Amino acid sequence: MAASMKCAWARCLSTILLNSTKHRCQISQPLYASCSNISGDSGEGGTDQTRQEAGPADDTKKHRRDPGKAFTDVRVQKILLRLTGLDLDKVYEYRAAKGAGVAKVALMSDQQLKKVYESASYKALRKLQMPPVLGAREPIDEVLSEDPELEGLNTSKLVFIDISQRVPLKKRTIVVREPNGTLRKASWEERDVTLQKYFPQSGRKIGLPRMFQQDNLECMLDDGKHEYILNRACSQFEIDDPEYIRVTQRTYEHIDGNGKFEDLRSTRHFGPMIFYFTYYKKIDKLLVAFLEEESLEDSLDLVKLYHIVHPSCKSAEKVASMPDATPLEIIRAFAEMDATQKSLVQQAIQTYEKECDSTGSTQLRR
């Protein structure tokens, strides 16, 4: 019960901040612009045009490869931020890391304290910026020139990188002259390694860290280090790297298997995790977890998210036809029509209703 109260408070705080005029729910433009998979949608301001263009059709191969379009939809972003919540204690938890300073103690008036809390909350929202969920990048396959007469000149490859100033990493030219004389663009793996050598980014290693090898990853997951794995994956890989997708998806599946969704609550990985389950239609356990902590708003948000990401699903059409549906009716419609583990979800709904009847409140808690 205490956990759900804390969640409710975190949710409140997040909603207040999101709705305030100071903070606009804005997707980081430079971050998304650098993701080449996403087409030119800015995702800003919920105009009708954006709503029509965004949101994938169901069961098309194209969208299975590119969740980025759905992820950058403003409505999806708002729901994910709301669900993530804002637990200041968790966000500002002490982490033993370089640069972690000693805590300051200050004597303040109530007004000053309020101001500090506000600015800390806005900074915390920035810390909760979500790494985008994208499809795997397409392999680079471009040959610039074939020169079979150069065969025999070198037994090794020649890798050329352009180190001109002020060129974004993704646009840097890296080409490879093979021993057989072919001049081709460097593959993504070659690019990552070479860029890390010449333009090192902190927190990245050249090559795959042993932690992300399959066996070691399983050990880490069994130890419960989900947040650590996801944070390290974020700093090590590009977000459209197939390795990043493999690591994050395996982590989400492990969390799903053990029901430890709350580990990631109020971290920047909660949104992408929820989006992953919603996009691949695996939200049943998640929905049950929300209902078990008696959080009707979260459950409703999850189902709404499902309807935005899969607008042609059966329950979405039904809900569209009943404009005055109560939250429980919407969740029930989803359970009947689109849940893969129907009985589990319906049982959870029944349990929730019983609990509410016993505590005497069936209304949406705010």
Add this chain to the structure above:
Amino acid sequence: MALAIRFALFGCTNRPFFHIVVMEKRRAQRSGKIKEMIGSYDPMPNQDNQKLVAVDFQKLQKWLGFGAVPTKHVAELLGLGGFYPIHPMSYIKAKRKRKLMEKQPADMQAKEETQETAAIQVNEDTQPDSTEDASQ
């Protein structure tokens, strides 16, 4: 004095490493009179069997605009990289090596490459080269 885009040999014994620099052609490469450093070339292959070449192409073009002339080996390297057309010496060397390969086993090729590195070192020294004088 002729402004050149040339290799400057650094590194140590049995471990050459070239910086691609802009400096006067006849100067000693470690005299400290480098006008600008615009890249590097590592002639020793790494674990992935790659030789890494980094070039600041913007600066390269700027100095070419000022009238700097790449030396033979730099021009060859840039040709292999696609900035220049492939140098005729690259074709000639490749053909010579292929001929040798037909006659001799594979480990002779590695020997050819170390000799190639030594040739670059000799060329970039201050010793006058008769062919280069003729071309000036």
